[in-house]
Amino acid sequence: MKKMLGEERRLQILAQLKKSNTPITGTDLAKFANVSRQVIVNDITLLKARNEPIIATSQGYIYMHQDQLYQxxxxxxxxxxxxxxxxxxxxxxxxxxxxxxxxxxxxxxxxxxxxxxxxxxxxxxxxxxxxxxxxxxxxxxxxxxxxxxxxxxxxxxxxxxxxxxxxxxxxxxxxxx
Structure with missing residues (x-):
């Protein structure tokens, strides 16, 4: 599998998180993108800096959808x-x-x-x-x-x-x- 690069990878990570109803581990995201877990940690940090509502939990990363934020x-x-x-x-x-x-x-x-x-x-x-x-x-x-x-x-x-x-x-x- 080909290694995903920069912005394309972050968009794919964001899409994975948005469609998941359960936390996704950094390890699983790393396998998906064919990169190291540390690259994923850096990507998540960059996405959070763009105000994407991603939360790191002990079970993995979660994307907090707007409806979840207000109910x-x-x-x-x-x-x-x-x-x-x-x-x-x-x-x-x-x-x-x-x-x-x-x-x-x-x-x-x-x-x-x-x-x-x-x-x-x-x-x-x-x-x-x-x-x-x-x-x-x-x-x-x-x-x-x-x-x-x-x-x-x-x-x-x-x-x-x-x-x-x-x-x-x-x-x-x-x-x-």
């Missing part, structure tokens, strides 16, 4: 738990119908550090936790002793309220003391 509500929720409880916390959120968009921790040197998670169902959570385990990576909340924020999206405010209630029941919600 949800978001809330930033403060959480606290041990690394062993991370999977349960994420399951609580997705079981209520929420999507965990990211995690934010406050670092003493770098300020806020944000990482995309983008899990919306049990399968996504299991894959995310498996990748953390396989790579022997630490959760970002390890930098702050378990305290972190999640930006959570859901179809309604009522679902966000339900998520907060269930996190509080589990003891994962940071509340005023």
């Amino acid at each position: 949800t509500v978001e809330r930033t929720i403060p959480c606290f738990h041990t690394p062993e409880e991370a999977e349960d916390e994420l399951m609580v959120i997705v079981d209520c119908g929420g999507t965990v968009k990211n995690v934010i921790v406050e670092h003493p040197i770098y300020g806020d550090i944000t990482a995309s998670i983008m899990v919306s169902n049990r399968h996504d959570v299991e894959k995310f936790v498996q990748r953390v385990s396989e790579t022997q990576a630490s959760y970002l909340s390890a930098l702050t002793g378990g305290t972190h924020l999640h930006v959570i999206s859901a179809p309604s405010v009522e679902i966000l309220d339900l998520i907060e209630q269930n996190l509080q029941k589990k003891g994962y919600l940071v509340t005023d003391q």
